[in-house]
Amino acid sequence: MLEIIFLLNLITYLNACADGPLGMSNGEIKDWQISASSTYPSMWDPDCHEKFSRLYVENGKAWCAKHRSDAEWLQIDLGVSAKITGVIIQGRTGKQEWVTSFMISFSTDAFQWQYITDKYGNQKVFQGNFDDHSIKHNYFDQSINARFIKFHTLQWYKHPSMRVEILGCQECKQLLGMPPYGRIKASSSLALRNKQSCQPNDGYLLSNKGWCPRKRNINDQWLELDIGHPTLVTGVVTKGKGDTNKNHWVTKYKLSFSNDSVVWTYYKDANHLEPKIFGGNADKQMERTHFLNNPFWGRFIRFHPIEWNEQIGLRAGAFGCPYTAPCQPGYFRVNENSNCIENLAFQKEAWANERKTDEKRSNRNSLKTRSFISLIQEGHPSLAVDGIDENSLHKCAIMDNYYSERPTLVINLGRMATIGGVVLKTWQGKGQDSNFAYRDYMYGLDRFSVFVDKKPITSQKNLEQNSTGNATIDNETKSKSNSQKIRLNESNLCNFVTRNNYAIFAPQIHLQCIKPLTGRYVYIQADGRSNRWSRLFSAVLCEVQVYEL
Ligand SMILES: *[C@@H]1O[C@H](CO)[C@@H](O)[C@H](O)[C@H]1NC(C)=O
Numbered sequence: 001m002l003e004i005i006f007l008l009n010l011i012t013y014l015n016a017c018a019d020g021p022l023g024m025s026n027g028e029i030k031d032w033q034i035s036a037s038s039t040y041p042s043m044w045d046p047d048c049h050e051k052f053s054r055l056y057v058e059n060g061k062a063w064c065a066k067h068r069s070d071a072e073w074l075q076i077d078l079g080v081s082a083k084i085t086g087v088i089i090q091g092r093t094g095k096q097e098w099v100t101s102f103m104i105s106f107s108t109d110a111f112q113w114q115y116i117t118d119k120y121g122n123q124k125v126f127q128g129n130f131d132d133h134s135i136k137h138n139y140f141d142q143s144i145n146a147r148f149i150k151f152h153t154l155q156w157y158k159h160p161s162m163r164v165e166i167l168g169c170q171e172c173k174q175l176l177g178m179p180p181y182g183r184i185k186a187s188s189s190l191a192l193r194n195k196q197s198c199q200p201n202d203g204y205l206l207s208n209k210g211w212c213p214r215k216r217n218i219n220d221q222w223l224e225l226d227i228g229h230p231t232l233v234t235g236v237v238t239k240g241k242g243d244t245n246k247n248h249w250v251t252k253y254k255l256s257f258s259n260d261s262v263v264w265t266y267y268k269d270a271n272h273l274e275p276k277i278f279g280g281n282a283d284k285q286m287e288r289t290h291f292l293n294n295p296f297w298g299r300f301i302r303f304h305p306i307e308w309n310e311q312i313g314l315r316a317g318a319f320g321c322p323y324t325a326p327c328q329p330g331y332f333r334v335n336e337n338s339n340c341i342e343n344l345a346f347q348k349e350a351w352a353n354e355r356k357t358d359e360k361r362s363n364r365n366s367l368k369t370r371s372f373i374s375l376i377q378e379g380h381p382s383l384a385v386d387g388i389d390e391n392s393l394h395k396c397a398i399m400d401n402y403y404s405e406r407p408t409l410v411i412n413l414g415r416m417a418t419i420g421g422v423v424l425k426t427w428q429g430k431g432q433d434s435n436f437a438y439r440d441y442m443y444g445l446d447r448f449s450v451f452v453d454k455k456p457i458t459s460q461k462n463l464e465q466n467s468t469g470n471a472t473i474d475n476e477t478k479s480k481s482n483s484q485k486i487r488l489n490e491s492n493l494c495n496f497v498t499r500n501n502y503a504i505f506a507p508q509i510h511l512q513c514i515k516p517l518t519g520r521y522v523y524i525q526a527d528g529r530s531n532r533w534s535r536l537f538s539a540v541l542c543e544v545q546v547y548e549l
């Protein structure tokens with residue numbers, strides 16, 4: 001079922017791709033992507049060149065075939081596959097040369113070609129121009145998927161000369177992993193005293209600087225791009241180091257990729273056994289792009305320099321299809337149109353400072369106002385980090401102030417991270433028969449506060465506890481804290497939400513940290529209202545999602 005939903009979503013997004021010019025006229029298609037069967041020699045006519053085959057290029061210029069023959073063609077490599085809906089052609093203004101009819105063939109690999117056919121199954125003949133300056137648009141009956149497209153000159157006026165544009169959409173040619181979704185790191189980086197260059201962050205394609213490894217000329221260095229979520233990568237691009245008078249760039253590199261940054265695979269072209277060696281740069285500023293003939297899925301991409309000019313200096317980027325389907329497990333969107341990002345809390349260790357002993361648990365049945373909770377056997381803290389975003393009571397963590405004045409959910413992220421914010425999914429009264437239960441939950445609750453700390457604070461007494469190495473909260477410490485009030489340092493407060501305007505009861509509460517906080521423990525503390533006759537309350541958290549700054 002999940003797979004079907006996934007597919008449907010993928011289809012909607014493919015259909016949503018917008019039709020437009022693919023880059024002949026605006027130069028997004030580079031000269032090296034254009035080739036031809038032959039070209040009229042430039043010593044005879046300098047205005048005839050493949051690079052002038054762009055729609056609206058200056059008057060007098062165009063691609064002109066060398067021979068007046070119906071076997072001539074102009075080929076465009078779009079880099080990555082496109083959904084093509086039609087083409088536009090134009091003659092050579094001022095020279096009285098144009099193509100009056102043509103055919104189109106296309107390919108995904110430049111190896112197997114097929115022609116666009118008409119309704120009888122014959123190679124379709126498209127109507128060309130009537131003069132040397134007007135443009136002629138031809139729709140295809142059906143759109144095609146192709147990376148390479150060829151215009152075959154069939155008939156012409158005076159000489160087969162043309163300028164063209166291709167219409168379609170190319171979802172998979174967008175830069176991936178740009179800030180804020182992208183992160184970048186490196187095997188090592190030059191420790192400059194002022195750290196104003198050479199850092200991993202200077203290795204972004206859009207930076208004006210560049211990354212350099214600490215040791216000047218050693219192998220096994222890498223620059224790693226984390227694009228945030230597993231994504232289809234269709235190409236890579238590199239540049240040299242921009243902010244130096246020296247000539248530092250990478251001339252050859254390999255590429256590896258991974259979903260978890262543990263298991264890595266070297267990129268190989270289709271039908272190749274050895275990792276591909278990519279040609280790098282020849283100067284500091286020019287981008288060098290490679291379209292992959294074997295696009296891959298991955299979240300982490302490493303560039304491994306193997307040869308360089310003088311010293312390693314690198315800026316790198318990757319492009320592909322932005323991921324728009326539902327996020328994979330362990331990832332989430334902060335709002336419905338933002339990118340999928342990693343949920344640091346996903347399936348991590350979580351506990352609450354209360355409700356430990358069965359003896360106490362049985363007591364609660366005696367409390368009338370809280371009887372609804374007794375119907376629920378579980379409510380375990382781990383339900384808030386299980387990745388199951390379901391708004392039903394038995395799928396949610398329940399915290400109450402029965403044993404602890406300020407019940408607190410603690411999540412051990414398993415590593416240090418600088419937290420950008422937290423998303424809380426709250427219970428909306430579903431999965432519970434009695435409406436009264438939900439009101440009870442609502443009336444007593446006053447505030448959620450989110451804290452981030454390096455230490456596993458379970459009570460005041462344990463503030464100075466050993467926090468080196470991995471978090472090991474022994475059972476004793478946990479249970480000791482059950483009846484104690486957790487005191488978190490206000491300077492570790494990420495943010496909070498109160499019951500003003502019922503903000504605390506929204507289905508989704510996004511709390512962005514008001515300052516960067518680094519830690520491995522996230523605390524979500526609930527406070528009750530002080531002015532109510534019953535001080536009892538429950539806080540129900542169906543999912544807690546945490547993201548890195
Ligand atoms: C990464 O995940 C995607 C989608 O889940 C999968 O198709 C791909 O094979 C994985 N890639 C690697 C390198 O494990």
Ligand SMILES: *[C@@H]1O[C@H](CO)[C@@H](O)[C@H](O)[C@H]1NC(C)=O
Nearest residue numbers: 464465466467468469470472
């Ligand atoms: C903290 O715990 C580690 C591992 O359990 C131990 O090696 C270390 O000596 C402890 N440090 C302190 C200050 O207690």
Ligand SMILES: *[C@@H]1O[C@H](CO)[C@@H](O)[C@H](O)[C@H]1NC(C)=O
Nearest residue numbers: 414415467468469470471472
């Ligand atoms: C922390 O835990 C991880 C995995 O559970 C383990 O690989 C690592 O060695 C541990 N680190 C310390 C300092 O105990």
Ligand SMILES: *[C@@H]1O[C@H](CO)[C@@H](O)[C@H](O)[C@H]1NC(C)=O
Nearest residue numbers: 351473474475476477478479
């Ligand atoms: C601590 O808790 C774990 C799991 O909850 C359990 O397996 C273990 O026996 C407990 N240890 C002690 C000393 O109670």
Ligand SMILES: *[C@@H]1O[C@H](CO)[C@@H](O)[C@H](O)[C@H]1NC(C)=O
Nearest residue numbers: 463487488489490491492493
């Ligand atoms: C809270 O944290 C700040 C900064 O880390 C520290 O100076 C202060 O002493 C802490 N307060 C308490 C009560 O621990």
